[in-house]
Amino acid sequence: xxxxxxxxxxxxxxxxLLMFGVPGLSWAKIVRTRVHAGLHTTLHSSARxxxxxxxxxxxxxxPGVMPDDISSGAVSGELPDDGxxxxxxxxxxxxxxxxxxxxxxxxxxxxxxxxxxxxxxxxHNTQDVVxxxxxxFDVLHALMSRLGQASGVINVVCxxxxxxxxxxxxHGSPKTGVAEHxxxxxxxxxxxRVPGVSTEQLRNTALSLHAGxxxxxxxxxxxxxxxxxxxxxxxxxxxxxxxxRTHGGRATGM
Numbered sequence: 001x002x003x004x005x006x007x008x009x010x011x012x013x014x015x016x017l018l019m020f021g022v023p024g025l026s027w028a029k030i031v032r033t034r035v036h037a038g039l040h041t042t043l044h045s046s047a048r049x050x051x052x053x054x055x056x057x058x059x060x061x062x063p064g065v066m067p068d069d070i071s072s073g074a075v076s077g078e079l080p081d082d083g084x085x086x087x088x089x090x091x092x093x094x095x096x097x098x099x100x101x102x103x104x105x106x107x108x109x110x111x112x113x114x115x116x117x118x119x120x121x122x123x124h125n126t127q128d129v130v131x132x133x134x135x136x137f138d139v140l141h142a143l144m145s146r147l148g149q150a151s152g153v154i155n156v157v158c159x160x161x162x163x164x165x166x167x168x169x170x171h172g173s174p175k176t177g178v179a180e181h182x183x184x185x186x187x188x189x190x191x192x193r194v195p196g197v198s199t200e201q202l203r204n205t206a207l208s209l210h211a212g213x214x215x216x217x218x219x220x221x222x223x224x225x226x227x228x229x230x231x232x233x234x235x236x237x238x239x240x241x242x243x244x245r246t247h248g249g250r251a252t253g254m
Contacts, residue, residue: 053205065108067108067111085104087102089154092120103137114132118131121156125165126165135227143225147201147202152196158190161185166182188228190224202223211227212226213231214231215233215234
């Protein structure tokens with residue numbers, strides 16, 4: 001595995017290269033992802049977001065099975081001929097790559113499609129690939145369905161991160177919002193945007209799934225979704241309500 005070193009670079013230059021590659025400054029101006037801006041962090045569970053997410057209904061997250069796990073009389077490894085197709089359309093904001101793939105038919109995952117997704121979500125700094133938890137893709141599929149964007153495109157802000165990349169991002173600023181034991185390192189998390197959908201709406205819809213962690217990044221304008229324990233947090237500026245003091249914390253799930 002390629003090791004990331006900051007020797008010979010200033011901290012700012014090293015982090016810019018890690019996040020965006022050589023042409024990263026122009027890319028950063030376009031997508032405005034400011035994960036390392038030292039933003040105020042707040043762990044919270046607002047009544048408003050819970051009320052809004054509770055009113056959202058639709059497709060549930062029901063994990064599928066791998067072909068080799070089928071034991072209902074079908075031949076091992078045989079894919080079904082019919083069934084509901086589960087499709088994902090995504091664009092990676094770091095690599096510029098796009099992917100349009102059916103990763104599951106009915107209850108059965110398609111191994112070749114999962115491999116394409118794993119590569120698509122690779123650590124773009126090191127090119128390392130991890131085997132993503134397939135349930136994460138089911139979360140994305142259900143999320144897009146509940147948004148009424150079943151054929152819409154997901155903009156991927158961050159997929160897999162190696163421990164080296166994660167450590168470099170964590171130490172790039174006193175307040176990065178990057179967790180020491182990030183779900184990204186396990187292939188359990190994706191940071192995303194959906195064109196035409198507000199960050200708040202995306203957050204609320206993700207919360208309605210009750211399928212894992214949901215992180216809200218209103219200034220950087222993306223939402224983190226993972227298949228870890230059910231929890232929520234926010235990273236970034238939050239409005240102060242009259243007569244109420246907001247206490248800062250450190251984001252734990254990104």
